Amino acid sequence: MPVAVPIEHVLALAGLLFLLGLIGVLVRRNVMFLLMSLEVMMNAASLAFVAAGARWAAPDGQIMFMFILALAAAEVAVALGIVVQLARRFESLDVDNADEMYG
Amino acid sequence: METAIFYIAALVAALATLRVVTHVNASHALIYLVVSLLAVAVIFFLLGAPFAAALEVVVYAGAIVVLFLFVVMMLNLGRTSVERERGWLRPGMWIGPAVLAAVLLVSFVFVFWGTDAKTSGEMVGPRAVGIALFGPYIIAVELAGFLLLAALVGAWHLGRRYLEERRGADDFPEEDASPDEAAPEASAEGNA
């Protein structure tokens, strides 16, 4: 069932997804979308890892994917807590409201 | 046939992701994100990583994005937020990041294009992953456990009510925590 596809196609897809996520991070002001874009980027990174693992038929790519998964879970747990606090404190989800910690 | 499925899934993933980034309605964007994740799961499966594919669905789509949706529903981002989102997204804003991303993508693809390498087309099942995970990567597993514990504690702390109450008290939240102010409150509660 697994297929042999050119690795550069998979990597190009990973790069495309990653950069779409990056555009999202740079453009969106809503913190929810920011986090979604981050998820997209992490997902793209794990795709690259899995592709690399599949290139050598090694489990390491999947293992890195699982660590990214754990990272994403941890990140989301904390980040969503912050989002809720942000929404309560500023009554808005604009991430630029939270720029008090400059300099 | 399977190769075709790969390219279809790739197309779906790319388009769905594009909609995630550009959509103004948070819940719709999330469903697109789920679609994107499912497409990536299909790609994982086709690359010979069934365990990763399953985890992608179970954990990513089934738990992490559900949390997103949960928060979106809790904050009730309805029509007003869609309007506000439209106001925040001026078309001109897309130009700079898009150019930047294009430069990155081009240089990125330029680096590895034409390597002629193919994925192995072999299945690496859960057993192999498990053995590697609890063999050479055991330290990383422990560290991931610590990370999750830290996230648990952090999320618990952030979710507590008092952070919100401090906001309401006055504009200088750090003074609120001083014990001499906390004491009368406690006694008032005791009287009540």
Added chain:
Amino acid sequence: MDLLWLVPAAPLVGFLILFVLHDYLPKVVAAVVGAGSVGVSALAALLVGMDYYEAGAEPTWQLLWTWMSVAGFDPAIRLYLDGLALAMTGVITGVGFLIHVYATGYMWNDHEEPEGYARFFAYMNLFVFAMLMLVLGDNLLVLFLGWEGVGLCSYLLIGFYHRDPANGYAARKAFVVTRVGDTFMALGLFLMFRELGTIEIQQSLTLANEQWSGGDTTMALIIGLLLLGGAVGKSAQVPLQTWLPDAMAGPTPVSALIHAATMVTAGVYLIARMHDIFLISPEAQLAVAVVGLATLFIASFTALVQTDIKRVLAFSTMSQIGYMFFALGVGAWSAAIFHLMTHAFFKALLFLSAGSVILALHHEQDIFKMGGLWRKLPIPFASMLIGSICLAALPFTSGFFSKDVIMLTAFEHASHGLVFWGGAAIAAFMTALYTTRMMIIVFFGEERSEAHDSSRLNMWGPLLVLCALSLLGGWFGFGVVADVLPDGGLGEFSHFSAVALVTMAMPFLGIFVGWLVFGRRVIDVEALAASKAGNALKRFFFGGWGFDWLYDNAVVRPVMWVARINKGDIVDWIYRITVAVTRGAHHVGSLTQSGRLRWYAANMAFGLALFFLIVLGVIG
């Protein structure tokens, strides 16, 4: 023999339990754990000792585990048992157990530190553990670990009543002064390791004999003197003796265990353990004898004028350890260890009886506020009397056996026999004199205070056992230590000679003079002390021959002065400049910190793009 590990392990477990749970343990449990762990240890030591002699008194090792292994340097945590270690272990666990039992009663209603019952026993157990590691360790590293461990416990227990800053000061003083000695010792150990390439004690001694014996003994002399420095610090000998009297700030069982019976004799143990070094270098050995004799002398005079009962005993301890050093110095190795043992018995007895007296008088320690107590406190009086006659070395008490051997060996010393013997004899006279003075002032004469003897079985029981040991220890004790160390020819002084007679007469003379002066008041001591010369002499003696004054002026004040004028800390300026520069740079850098997340992300992406383009050669 397999039980050897249990000897140090039991107090360690006791310590851990008490230390971790000290707030949650009821007093009874703390007492049972605290004294019981040492009891288990003593029992194990007894069994180990019996095995040891059944197996033919051969030194044995027990490997617990390898401490670390770095580039061929792999010190092990390994226990080594020979006669010397066994004698020390017996003293530590046996006397230690009795003192622990006593302490369960002594500390019960402690009004100064009512919350500290479990903490007290935790420290005591830790001390016993560290001391056992010190004597059982087979390499210098473990020995040093135990050495510093007992120092730490000593510090903690001297400052046990930490609410009074004076006690904290005493603890600090003890810590710092012994640290001076420890530095010498550490240097000595380093030097040994460098010269001999091993840290295992037995191996290093063998190597030392091979390398230096008969040849150039300079290195042995240097190492010997450095080790002596360490021993002097720990055992409160001249010139590092000033901490011991102040150490009496701790609870009385602490004084009995640490500052009389065990820790302060660690120096004696160290020199005995390293005796090969001193045999190679006679100069170093002579230095040991001189230090011992000087301490013996100074301390016994000082003890004569003290007014605090515990300080009298402290100076007496100092002088008795001086005896041991002196014995080591004149080559009476076994006698030194023998005296260590008997001294542990009777000095622990003295301290514990003094503790009972103090407790009965509600923590009154001034002997001139006591008096006529023999009727009211019969048990402390009897036990203190027994301790005193042992201390004064009346014939057939334990002190007599050990001290006699030392003095007769000294007389036969090759070069300075007469001087050594004479000095020691005078000190023996002084010992009897100050002991008599103390006994008479404390227990006879008119009553000056109210006393309530409230001691229970767990307090007078140990006293009773120690009485028996003090009286009878001399009869069997020598057999325990006789073959430990190579001196040969001990016990051959049985021939009756004038020297032996004079030696034996000295304590009687001292007691008689003491009785005349303090009992019958043939000489008016007060008047003598009030006279100008007498007063000066008294103050000189009272202050411990001016050592404290000397150190105060020579070390403490200059250091304080330097510290005061260097309040701003000149060296710190370098770091302050660094800080200022960093801070300025930070201010510049912080201008880029807008606090806007997307701004940072954009910068990152921009940098990444720039980097890619440069790597690919598109720009730059």
Added chain:
Amino acid sequence: MLILPVAVGTLVAALFLVWWERRLLGWWQDRLGPNRVGWFGVMQAVADAIKLLTKDDWVPPFGDRAFFVLAPAVVAGAMLMALAVIPFAPDWWIVDVNIALLWFLAMSSLAVYGVLLAGFASNNKYALLGSLRAAAQMVTYEVFMGLSIMGVVIHAGSFSLVDIVEAQDDLWFVVPQFVGFLIFMIAGLAESHRLPFDLPEAEHELTAGFHTEYSGMKFGLIMAAEYVALIVTSCMIALLFFGGWKVPAFLGFLDFLPPVFWFGAKVFVFINFFILLRAAIPRPRYDQLMGYGWKLLLPLSLVNLLVTGALSL
């Protein structure tokens, strides 16, 4: 190519389960239940189906139309997809993948979306609350569900359901994995949000929870999905813990009956058991449900997993 028979068969079975459940409940609660249409009221199910099909299919104008339509399809689709990996008898399965168990978990976690979207799209506070509850409840119990079956995976050494059934030749896994079985059953109940864990639709608190605004065939799909979930859960219990299609040892003399009969019999027993639970146990409070999960089931399933792992080393 069993896809069509299985899908249709399951939906029909779900339809008749509605009638069966009502009959059973009636019997247990000392009342009659549906008994008018057809023999013993069998045709009541058909009548209900006709009613649902012909009813006005109303979409609330204030809600999110796309999601409102999508939600029932997701709920039912996910459950039907889960059926794909279930082996009914030797060689009677739609597909046997080596991660069948994970597929089941994946599908049950996707089913959350249906409930969430249904509640969210209705734009109604009862529906919203119901779907919030559903999301938390299902995400929570998914954890224990996954953990509880890992013991079985350790015993069988495979994620394939066929392998797992084959591994139960000597001993049903319910014996060594009794704790796992209990946890899986409770978690399965919560996952299919049936009584007593039907807090997302608790009718006396939230009207009808996440499907308050639904009617017609969309409601029918949601209902059907619930019964399909019940069937799937019972199938999984039979497969994972009770030897699938294998003949019970104490009924060895009956082994001339086909394997699919035994599978069906076991599934039927569990379905009846779940219906009995509905009749027997009251609904807990929401915080009780969550606390019960995190404070009791999570440690229990972790201990079970640890012990199983340690014993099988």
